[in-house]
Amino acid sequence: MSDAHTPPIKVGLFVTCLADMFRPEVAFATVKLLEQAGCSVDVPDTQTCCGQPAFNSGDNQTSRDIARQTIKAFDGYRYVVGPSGSCIGMLHHYPELFTEDDPWKARAEDLKARAFEITSFLVDELGFSGIQSRFNGRITYHDSCSGLRELGIKQQPRQLLAEIDGVEMHEMQEAETCCGFGGTFCVKYPDISNRMVSNKTEFAADSGAETLVGGDLGCLLNMAGKLKREGREIDVRHVVELLADMTDNAAIGEADYDLGKAI
Amino acid sequence: MQIKSPEFKQSARIALQDENLQKALGNLKAGFPGKRAAAVARMPEFEELRDQARDLKNHILEHLDLYLEEFEARVVENGGQVHWCRTSEDARKTILQICREQDAKTVTKGKSMVTEEINLNEYLEENGVRPVETDLGEYILQLRGDHPSHIIAPAIHLNLEDVSEAFHEHHKRPKSDDPAELMAEAREMLRKQFVAADVGITGANFLVAETGSTIIVTNEGNGDLTQTLPKTHIVVSSIEKVVPTLEDMSLFLRLLARSATGQEYSVYNTLSSGNRRPDDQDGPENFHVVLVDNGRSDMVGTQFQEMLRCIRCSACMNHCPVYGSVGGHSYGWVYPGPMGSVLTPQMIGIEKAGLLPNASTFCGKCEEVCPVRIPLPKLMRHWREKEFEKHLSPKAVRWGLGGWAFFAKRPGLYRLMSASASRFMRLLGGKKGKVSSLPMAAGWTDHRDMPVPTGKTFMQQWKARQKQESK
């Protein structure tokens, strides 16, 4: 935590492709939270994607190229923070891409040590507990796989959500089971993915929650898309939207004005 | 067993529509994971045991040749014989040869996935030896001309009605739909076979180098009758199952049942050391251990070596959402689920098995429950690397990936590209906030709507904001 006397903590925001393109609010909410926690936030403009599509498709050469680009983009920042366990988890995989004798290995390790998902950064690294937000309603939380199993994110978002005035947590069954997104998995194996996301939306509906919350846009787009297709009236939002008190706009997959006009 | 792994997608689609299968898979999901969790909760040392088991397996693999030599020497001292088989074919021939030496007509079998792997039953039948499966699940499958869909619960894909029908047809008895009656019927039928058998074949969960013992772990007791009553006992096992000592075996046994069925310990854990002793009144006169390699020694020293730690508990498939959706047969060969997706490409080739290591969201649940901490997602990813290196990935995937990579490596172009993609999607579905049909992403929109971007990209908006602030 910082006060007037300590210099702000320098954070480079890892935007993530999905937040960049599908839901910029998520990145803005992340910036807002970081600033509330006493950080100064920069957005290096040489970042693109974390490289996960290449990495998970077995294309290590491309993954390495992108890893080097990302490492360079975030040189000099005390921390690298992003609103996704999956993408930050990918940054944690970078060291695997380089051999011991490659100087990039050490740089990748260094990046890994500085890279955090937003909720775990706030809770584990900063011990932040200054959430100023109000959200009236019943919510349920989906634990995205990469965040949960690669980065140990489970209690952090729940702890922060509990600080919001008016929020009521209703845990769903199998909150830790994969939603079936899996990056390219959902288009390579659409039928299996569909079964998995259908299980998920059913559990979400059974929980009695009005809003399904999670920390990864990939999963959230998947679940929101399914909920819409099923005609279920459950809103889907990224956890930072609630934490940063930025829930005035439409939920994922909804529009309260013609989004095409924002050109 | 016929290889159907290249048809994984079609098989999966059919499996997803199969109501009976889905009902049966529900039994799996409702059972194993909860039972495992309860057993683990009762054992505060469980995580530490997993660490030790991983480290011990690594030690064994680094000294695999030495432990195998010791094991072999002790088996021989105990009065048994060891047969080394590089391939499935070697193993089949070796086993048939032993059966022929005994002039065997009937062979009883305890549950063994390695014998599935080497396609033993079919081979014995073709050569005039009748194999009789004695594990209840395996027996049901044999009557139906079916194969296991799970490594410890082989008939998990069947419902009561299927069993009832198979028994009615083959036992010529009135049809029963009481599982207890059906089991009693199998018990009665198989008693005759146990006694009639000339040779009994079992697998082994572990091979103990210290004592030259093999061990089987069962709940039914069929493996014990299989190996005790006939004159000859053949153990068919694979080379990575060797462990140093009885103490080391105990470490793995503490993990095995808890990870598998959630039991504290399986009912029967039986060590077999050689043939019957001179004054013994029962037990086999001949003891053979057939050690199958079948590609395993090729994994030593490679990035797949960690897979050799596997103790075949099935926890990975019991917890896998993909396995839970499509069942074991969809995988199209012997070993299903995450462990199978790593092992199958090694055994039948990545060319045929490529769809398996891709059929994972990398959710990591399998690694989370693996008693010997095999990083299954990482190993599946290594197979994807092999596939990519060999240019086996589908063209659409390669081109799509290539196009994406071109932009991802050029931040300036990437910005333009995402800005125009955002704009395009917003023009399509901006009014509703979603699109319901997008031909280029049919895999997505066939089943769910596609939320559209909510405005200009973050990078565009951020830049505008920075400009505003600097004014």
Add this chain to the structure above:
Amino acid sequence: MSSRAEIFANIRRGLRRSEATDAQREAVRERLQSHPRNRIPARSQHDHPAQVELFVRMAEEAAAEIVELDSLEQLPTAAADALEQKGQSELVLASDPTLTELGWAAVRTRVECHQRTGQVGDEASLTLAFAGIAETGTLMLYSRPESPTTLNFLPDTHLVVLSKQDIVGPYEDAWDRLREASPGRLPRTVNMITGPSRSADIEQKLQMGAHGPRQLVIFLIP
């Protein structure tokens, strides 16, 4: 090249060495000779009365029946009672004098005793356990002329006598006792038995009595 040679060559190639080094051989020899214990769960690390109590609890949890006797002499009557309860009257005894020399004559109207190996159709058998393992309520028996293995598996009911003194905490204590009882090499068969036979192969619903005994009765003697 033989399969054996090929397999060993392959393993060594994978390990990037030809023959193992002396240090590696020594590490293996050392492990086999000293058979060090791995982590042993605290559950069974208590005094002997607590271990007996744990054994009983775990064995009952695994669906074994426990009958406590004040002395071995009570066994014939207790065995007869147990069989009567199950509607059985034939008993095959292991030929261990500890069992055979008991006063079976006193119960001969209720129980017909035999001494032989197990056979298909046997109602009940009686054997002597070598050890009881408290950790999971597990019996350890091994094959020897006076204790044929078929008796542990063929009968419908398996009666086992276990002396409380032979109850140990973890498996490792039983291995030490077994090494002492059977120096040089293990008996042909060592059975660890935890409750009666069962299967859940039909719809994952547990049914008792698959191929082995349907009932397991443990007589605990002082």
